[in-house]
Every structure is written in structure tokens, then in C-alpha cells.
Amino acid sequence: MKIKIAPSILSADKNNLNKEIKEIEDYADLIHVDIMDGRFVPPITFKADEIKKIKTKLPLDVHLMVENPLKDGFIDDYSGAGASIITIHSECNEDINLLIKEIKSRNIKTGISINPNTPLDEIKPYLDKIDMVLIMSVNPGYAGQKFIEDVLPKIRELKKLKPELDIEIDGGISKGTIKKAFDAGADIFVAGSSIFGKENRKEAIAELRNAVK
Ligand code: DX5
Ligand code: ZN
Secondary structure, X not given: OOOEEEEEHHHOOHHHHHHHHHHHHOOOOOEEEEEEEOOOOOOEOOOHHHHHOOOOOOOEEEEEEOOOOOOOOHHHHHHHOOEEEEEEEOOOOOOHHHHHHHHHHOOOEEEEEEOOOOOHHXXXXXXXXXXXXXXXXXXXXXXXXXXXXXXXXXXXXXXXXXXXOEEEEEOOOOOOOHHHHHHHOOOEEEEOHHHHXXXXXXXXXXXXXXXXX
């Protein structure tokens, strides 16, 4: 099966985003864009203007770690900045059905993410309405954290429940952990430090792909 690799530009050099993206573009499948509001998680990351300036042939996979995706304008800003997928968190403060409707009405694929401690049950009512589930395998906020293996049973359960749904995993993915997530049923693998933390990005991505063969 063909897996998808989504390098997270949270770990890239923010002052040279287009140069960083050039280095991975021919080997990756998506560009993962982590957006944080300083409230859902302490850091603040990219502004929509910075994302708008990205030049790439790859789809932008926008992960909103924010409290109010709609009210605070994140859905508008990042759909305007060229997102192909927008993922909201089940733990955010707004109505999930409304958020799904708003994202879909902008012709963008819809994802829902759950934190490591959030049970799959929380999102079961929405699975028929979305394109992707993002399983967090670290607590959101920072790159370079250790992979939490306890999330693997959620991936297995979800795969069984909805085999056609894309399952993305985010946090602590490296050549040492990717196979576990793959075997559990994940299809899309976000990786920050294990790609942008390496000198040779082409080789880093090849190592991730080889680890699931
Ligand atoms: C964490 C972010 C991740 C992060 C992953 O809050 O959602 O996308 O960039 O970084 P690594 O791969 O280093 O764990
Ligand atoms: Zn992310």
C-alpha cells in the first residue's frame, strides 16, 4: 500500500519556507501546516499571510490547534491561504457539526483530530461526514516529543470501523515508530523533526518509507 508522508513545516526554517519546501517537494505527498492560537496550546505559529506565500505543487494539510476555528477566523484565513484539507480538534470550543459544514462549504477536505487522551467515541458521530481523522500521538504544541504508543488501539479500532477513511498520525513519527502506526492502520504520516531536523531531507523521507516496507 502506498503511504503518504506529510512533512510538518513547524520544524522547518520559518524564514526560508519556500526553500525548505523545495527540498522535500519531490519526495513528500502533503505539506503539514500546524496552526496554534496560544490558547488551545501555548505557542503561536504561522500567520495566514506566511502560508499564502508558500509556492508548492503539494496539497496544504492545515491542522488547526485553536479554540475557536470559525469565530476567530481561522477557517476563513486558511481556506483563503490555499488549504486543501482543514483539520479541527474535537476538543475545541465550537460546534463540530457547524465546523464540518463550514469547511465543506469552502470545498475543502475536512479532518477531525483527537488528542492522545481523547477517546475515539468522541468523534464517532461525525465519521460519515468527514474525509480524515488525525490521531495525535503526542500532546499538541511542540515538535520533537516522544511517540505515545497508547494511541495505537484507537487507530486499529477506527480502521476496522471505517476502512475507507484516511487516518493521519501526528507526533513522534520516526523510522523507529512509523511501522507501528502503519501496522495499526494509519495511511498518512506527519513528521517534523525526523525530516526537517535532518541534513538530507530526501534521505530522511526515504528512511521513513523504507521502514514500513
Ligand atoms: C505537534 C504538531 C506536529 C509536530 C510534529 O503539536 O501537531 O505536527 O510538528 O512534530 P514531530 O514529528 O517532531 O513530533
Ligand atoms: Zn500537526
